[in-house]
Amino acid sequence: MTLPYVHFSEQYIDFQSFIQPYRAQRIAVLVDENTLQYCYPKLKEYLPKHLLIEIPSGEESKHLQTCAQIWQAMTDYQMDRKSLLINLGGGVIGDMGGFCAATYKRGIDFVQIPTTLLSQVDASVGGKLGIDFQGFKNHIGVFQDPLAVWIFPDFLQTLPERELGSGFAEVIKHCLIADAKQWQKLTQILAHNPTNRPSIRALLTNLSILDLIRHSVAIKAQIVAADPTEKGLRKILNFGHTLGHAIESFYLEIPAQRLLHGEAIAIGMICEAYIAHRQGFLQVSDLQAISQLIGQIYPPIHLQPENFEAILALTYQDKKNLSGQVKFSLLAQIGEANYDQAVTENLMIESLEYYNRLVE
Numbered sequence: 001m002t003l004p005y006v007h008f009s010e011q012y013i014d015f016q017s018f019i020q021p022y023r024a025q026r027i028a029v030l031v032d033e034n035t036l037q038y039c040y041p042k043l044k045e046y047l048p049k050h051l052l053i054e055i056p057s058g059e060e061s062k063h064l065q066t067c068a069q070i071w072q073a074m075t076d077y078q079m080d081r082k083s084l085l086i087n088l089g090g091g092v093i094g095d096m097g098g099f100c101a102a103t104y105k106r107g108i109d110f111v112q113i114p115t116t117l118l119s120q121v122d123a124s125v126g127g128k129l130g131i132d133f134q135g136f137k138n139h140i141g142v143f144q145d146p147l148a149v150w151i152f153p154d155f156l157q158t159l160p161e162r163e164l165g166s167g168f169a170e171v172i173k174h175c176l177i178a179d180a181k182q183w184q185k186l187t188q189i190l191a192h193n194p195t196n197r198p199s200i201r202a203l204l205t206n207l208s209i210l211d212l213i214r215h216s217v218a219i220k221a222q223i224v225a226a227d228p229t230e231k232g233l234r235k236i237l238n239f240g241h242t243l244g245h246a247i248e249s250f251y252l253e254i255p256a257q258r259l260l261h262g263e264a265i266a267i268g269m270i271c272e273a274y275i276a277h278r279q280g281f282l283q284v285s286d287l288q289a290i291s292q293l294i295g296q297i298y299p300p301i302h303l304q305p306e307n308f309e310a311i312l313a314l315t316y317q318d319k320k321n322l323s324g325q326v327k328f329s330l331l332a333q334i335g336e337a338n339y340d341q342a343v344t345e346n347l348m349i350e351s352l353e354y355y356n357r358l359v360e
Contacts, residue, residue, distance in 0.1 A: 003221045006125060006149045008214065015150050016046040019084075019111075023048040026083040028074055030097040032057035035089045038158035039115045043088065050086075051077045055096075059252055059261070062092045062132045064140070070100045081105050084147070090116035090163075091123035091261065095138065098129035102144040109147040115155040117167025117204075118262055121174070121216035124149045126224040126237075135253065136317045137245045143229050151217075153209050164200040165298065166262030169240075171212060172294065173269060174219045177236050180335025182215060187293055196296055235320055235339035239329045243348065244268020246314035250307060259301065266298045270358065271351035275343055276330040278350065286334050291358055300359030303352055311352070312345055 009015065019027075027050040031040055034057050053073045055066050074085070087097030087110060094112045101110035114124035130141020156164070175183040189206055190198065204212060220237065227234035248264035251257050259267075273290045276282040303311070320327040320340070326348070329339040 003125065003145075003149075003217075003224065005146060006151065006217060006221070008151050008153075008210065010152065010154060010210075012043055012046045012152065015043070015113075018148065018150070019046075019048065022084045026077060026079045027051070027086065028053055028077060028079060028083070029086045029088055030055065030070065030093055030100075031088050032061075032093060035093065035115050039088055039155055042154070043113070047086075051079075055093075057089075057092070059092060059132065059248075062096050064131065064133070067096060067100050067131060070097070071104060074100070074104055079104070079108065081108055083108050085110040086113060087111065088113045088115060090114065090119045094119050094124045095129055095141070096131055098144065098146060099131055099141055102129055102142050107144070112146045112149045114149065114151060116159060117156055117164050117213075118170055119167075120151050120153075120156070120213050121167060122170040122220065124151075125217055125220050126234075127228070128230075132249075135249055136314070137249050138319070139317065151213060153213065156204075156209060161200055162260065164204065166260035168200050168203070168297065169262030169265045169269070171216055173237075173240055173265065174216045176269070176273075176290065176331060176334055177239050177329075177337040178219045178223070178335060179215070180333075183334050187289065190293060190296055197299065198297065200297070230319075232339065235327075236329045236337040238320060238339075239331065239337050240265045240269035240272050242268065242315055242318050242320065242326065242328050242343075243271045243311070243351065245318065246311045247303070249314050250311050263298060263301070266294050267301060267303075267355055270294055270355050271348075272328060273331060274351040274354045275328060275347055276332075278347055279330060279341065279343075281330055281332050281338070283333070286331075289334075295358055302359055303356055305353075305356075308349055308352055312348055315348065 029050050030053045085101040087093050098110055101108050112124040114120045127143050127145040130138040133139035223234055244265040247267055248259055251259050270291050273287050277287040315326045325342045328341045328343045330341045332338050
C-alpha cells in the first residue's frame, strides 16, 4: 500500500511536469547548507522561478526562531494562499518547512522532497509536522498532509555513512513492528557479514535501496491510513522513540556527544525491547536477536548512570503519555507491536542498565 501523494522517481524531469500548474504562483524552496550544495543543483533546472530560503542544518535549528525567519522570507516575497513551499532536505527541513507552510496564512500547499534515508523511509510520510520547544522533541506541531512527497533515491548518494545509518534505524523499526519476514532477511544478510559496523551503503545495495524505501513507506502508509491522527494504532510507529527521543534530546545539549536521530532510536529500540521482555511480551531469544543486530550496526554509546534521572525526566513530555503515566509502544513479538503500555521509572532504569551492559 502507498499514500496517493507519494511519488517514487529516478528522473527529476517527472517533478518538472508535476509542478507545471504552479508556474504562475509564487514558489519558495527551503534548503539548508548541505542540501543547497549537494541536492539543489540536481533539481534547480527543473524548477520554475522561485525564492530560495536557506536555514542552518541540524536539530538544534528546529525551533520557533528559525520558523520566524522562514515566515519573514515568505512574507517579504509576498507569497499568498495559492503559493507553494518546496522542502528540499531531511527530517528537520521537512518537519519545520511543513509546519511553516501549514501555519502561514492558515495554510498553503507544500511539497516534501526528502534527501536523507531517514526522511525518505519515515519522516516525510504521514503528515506529522512540528518543531522542538524548550528541549522537547516535536513539542509544537500539526497534522497536515503535503500536496506531494517526491522520493528520488539518487539523493542518497550524497550522504555520509553515518547519515545512512541514522535512517536505517527506522528501516529496522518498521521490520520489528510489522514485518517479521523482512526482519529475518536483515538478520540473514548480516549473518554473512559477521564483522561489527558493516557498511550501511553496501547493506542497502544488497537489499535494493528503492525496494527498501518502498517497503518502509508501504508499512507506514498502511498504519497512517488506519489512524491518521495517532489516536491508537499509529502509536506503534513510536517503538524505540520514548526513550530514544529522551536520549536524543539530552545529548542535543552536549555538542561533543550529540547523536543523530537514528542513533538515539537504535539505543531506544534495544531498551524498549528489554522492557517488552520484562513486561512478558517478548521472548528472550528475540530480545537477544534485536540487541545483537542493532549492536552490530551501531557504535556503542555508554550512558552515564548519573544522567539517567535527567533522561527519564524528558520521557514525561512524550506525546503518548496519559494521566501522568509514561506510555510506551512495545513489541508483542517480532513483526507485531502494541501501544499505550505504562512503564515504571524503575523498569526504564533497568533498560538503560541493560543497554550499558551490552556495550561494555
